[in-house]
C-alpha cells in the first residue's frame with residue numbers, strides 16, 4: 681500500500697503518527713510524508729530563509745530513518761490558507777503519493793495551520809481523483825481511506841482506532857529528535873524544559889494505557905462520502 685501522511689509543519693507527522701508510519705515502512709509499504717509549510721518562523725535567532733533550510737534538512741533526516749519519501753510543499757509557516765493555490769498543491773501531493781491510506785490533521789487541533797492543512801487535505805481527496813480537475817499530475821484511480829491523527833495533548837480527540845507502536849516507539853523518538861531546532865524554538869517561546877520527543881512520549885503512553893499496550897497512537901476515520909470502509913482500525917493492522 682501507499683501511505684500518505686500530511687502535516688502542517690516539519691515534525692507534526694512524527695508527533696502524531698511516526699510510530700504507525702514506521703510499522704507500515706517495516707512491513708514493506710511505501711510511506712510518503714507531505715509537509716505543507718516550511719517552518720520558516722520557528723527560530724529565536726535565524727532569518728526565515730535560514731530556519732526554513734534547517735527545518736527542511738531536519739525533516740529529510742527524519743524521513744530517512746524509515747525510508748519515507750518527502751513532499752515539501754514550501755508554504756510559509758503561519759500563513760496557510762484554503763486557497764486555489766493550496767488546493768492545487770495538496771491535490772498534486774495526493775496524486776504524487778497515489779495513497780491507499782491518508783492520515784491528516786483533525787478539526788479540533790489547536791493550531792490554525794494544522795486545521796487548514798487537515799481541511800484542505802480532506803477536501804482535496806475527491807478532486808484528486810477527478811480527471812478534468814487538471815493540475816500538473818494525472819488523476820488518481822482510487823479514493824483513499826482517510827483518518828484524522830491525534831493532536832499533541834489529545835485536545836477534544838477521542839481515538840476510535842489505536843495502533844500499538846511499542847515496537848517502533850524508539851524510531852518515533854529518534855525521528856522527533858532530528859527536529860532539533862524545534863526544541864530550541866519551543867524553549868524560547870514556551871519556556872519548555874522537555875523536548876518534543878519527551879512531550880510525545882507522554883501522549884503515546886496515554887494512548888497506550890487507553891488501549892492496553894505500552895505505547896500507542898490514536899486515530900479517527902473521517903466520516904465522509906464516499907466511505908471506503910468501516911474501520912475501527914487502520915488498513916494493514918489487525919484487531
Ligand SMILES: [Zn+2]
Nearest residue numbers: 688689692791
Ligand atoms: Zn505544527
